[in-house]
Amino acid sequence: MLAVAAMLGLSRAALADALRPYAIVDDAIPLSLTGADGDPARGRAVVLLRQNTCLLCHSGPFPEQRFQGDLAPNLQGTGSRWSGGQLRLRMVDASRLNPATIMPSYYRIDGLQRVAEPLRGRPILSAEQIEDVVAYLATLRDQPGKHE
Amino acid sequence: MSVSRFIAAAILATALILPHADAGEVAFSERRSGSTFMAPETQAMQSNDTANPGMLGVLDGATLWGKTIGAAEKSCASCHNDASTSMSGVAARYPAFDDTLKRPVDLEQRVNLCRVDHQRAPPLAYESRELLALTALIGRQSRGLPIAGGTDPRLTPFVDKGRATFMRRQGQLNLACTNCHDDNWYKRLAGSAITQAHPTGYPLYRLEWQGLGxxxxxxxxxxxxMRAQPYDADAPEMVELELYLMSRARGMPIETPAVRP
Structure with a gap:
């Protein structure tokens, strides 16, 4: 039990130190956070999982999801409006583009106040999850695509 | 698109599409109780005393009101007599400034101060059945009366602090109360109405809780x-936030015990 807790503590600390560096060019992060392409099917699952918070505010082409929010744009057509790099920056830290945005920064651990203790030092999503979501959103074209 | 062009476009879009965005506090004339966002069935449950589950707490409170407790062997009624007379309008002006503590106390704290100081009885735990019942009984005596929170000038600095907490972003999601309850109250978070966060009916029966809270x-x-670290029950920030919300809802009628989804 203690050993497990110690391992979890260690991995959390390691994660906190290991936010992967990224470079912003104009309004985009052109390069993958992981160095690899994400998986669109996994990305769809990340978006739909309630605890990841996307559907609290966004709606989208998810007819099987009964409760979707309307605080933020419908995700339909996202891939036609933005490049992968633009989507990546909007996921990682949308406040860089609009300090007044209500879109949380999904890959950021600094500059936050009163974060719940178990979540301190952890981004909302991992780099791998960000890449999966970026890959999925890129498939959401104005013309219905294969993932809809 | 360059960052500056993007920001300019975002500001323009905000101005055109979202008349309420970043508008600051909800306009006085636009204020609405949470009950106006509810389904007619839930509204009916609230307005009918025989269907309102919160009334069980009020009845419970009426029993406790007359019960002799503590080393002083007093009941609430020993000093305050009939709650329907003595408590009329009291909940509408809480949190109120305490002369001894030199700070605002909410209704729960007032009940416990009375217990400790006058009844010589132990304080009740927050969210305990007894404390919810007594505050429901007291709140019920203000039903229909206008909220008068924060009118005492000694409360002004505490109202301001509560307002600052309401406006401050917090938690892993980095949101402030105002982001939803001033700027987006007319929208839906997942399937649920956001509402303007006016505390018109506390303690209230929340269907999600299956109880008073x-x-x-x-x-x-x-x-x-918001994935924020919650404040402790006795934290001054909590009372300041309650106080700000009651001053923000000033003039709106008390609904206690309200029903909410």
Missing amino acids: SLQRRLRNCMVG
């Missing part, structure tokens, strides 16, 4: 949703 419990629900 205090305003502090509701505030804590939101903080957990």
